[in-house]
Amino acid sequence: GAATVGNTIGARVLNAAAMTITAPDSISAANFPANSGLSTITPAAIVTVTPTILAPASIGQGADYALLKLSMVTDQDTAVMTAIRITKSGTLANGSVLAVRIYLDDGNGVYGPEDTQLATGAFPSPLNLTLSPSQTLTTTPKVYYLVYVLASGALIGNTIGGSVAANTDVTVTAPDLVAATNFPINSGNSTVAAQELGVILSETLINLGNVDVNTEYVVPTFVNATNLGNVPQTYDLKAQPITGGTPWTIGAA
Numbered sequence: 001g002a003a004t005v006g007n008t009i010g011a012r013v014l015n016a017a018a019m020t021i022t023a024p025d026s027i028s029a030a031n032f033p034a035n036s037g038l039s040t041i042t043p044a045a046i047v048t049v050t051p052t053i054l055a056p057a058s059i060g061q062g063a064d065y066a067l068l069k070l071s072m073v074t075d076q077d078t079a080v081m082t083a084i085r086i087t088k089s090g091t092l093a094n095g096s097v098l099a100v101r102i103y104l105d106d107g108n109g110v111y112g113p114e115d116t117q118l119a120t121g122a123f124p125s126p127l128n129l130t131l132s133p134s135q136t137l138t139t140t141p142k143v144y145y146l147v148y149v150l151a152s153g154a155l156i157g158n159t160i161g162g163s164v165a166a167n168t169d170v171t172v173t174a175p176d177l178v179a180a181t182n183f184p185i186n187s188g189n190s191t192v193a194a195q196e197l198g199v200i201l202s203e204t205l206i207n208l209g210n211v212d213v214n215t216e217y218v219v220p221t222f223v224n225a226t227n228l229g230n231v232p233q234t235y236d237l238k239a240q241p242i243t244g245g246t247p248w249t250i251g252a253a
Helices: none
Strands: 046-053 058-060 064-074 079-089 097-104 116-121 127-137 142-150 159-164 170-172 190-193 199-203 223-227
Touching: 046 170, 064 127, 064 159, 079 097, 079 142, 097 127, 127 142, 142 159
Parallel strands: 058 190
Antiparallel strands: 046 064, 064 142, 079 127, 079 159, 079 170, 097 116, 097 142, 116 127, 159 190, 199 223
16 A cells, blocks of 8 residues: 555664675674664656747747747656656648747746757657756746757648647656656647747937036946747847947946
């Protein structure tokens, strides 16, 4: 039967007579009894995986993009996650998915270059991705991303998606378990399209009014960069003073 939570368990070798050795050798009575000490039986942690679907309806050739956002949390104590198995869906050929990756979110809730890659591989499907390092899950949620990198020549009109088909496809060390809640987790399929790049910038209007001469001012403003294309892009914003003096200090938010 199941071990009773709260009970304790240990082991003892009482004395030298409890051990057998062939003659004429003998066992010293020193250090007996040998006790392991007691361990308390605790309940297994249950991991709940909550998905957010990120896959767009259309994705450009050559895209490096997140399909799924997976938030993982235990009901108590900790659990160690060692691997995730990914099942491919859609009509796009295996070879047109150059990489399948798992990333740990840096805390901002958005997939980007600041996140930490934990595993990478390539189909055929299903693909078991071993995490390095293994991830300790706790009662505070951690967020992970399933990411595909498509070939620049991925066939336009084909579809591509992915799933974590069952709770058993998330591997945690025994005796901990992954709850069946929310499974299967499917991204849905995106249609491959020709790559489109574009960005639009919008800014605040600055009206300083009357200012004193020879006085330094901090002028808060912002510029929003909106991606108009069908592949994720990283943009750099640079500023340069138009008059002499100390250059602007640019802060990202």
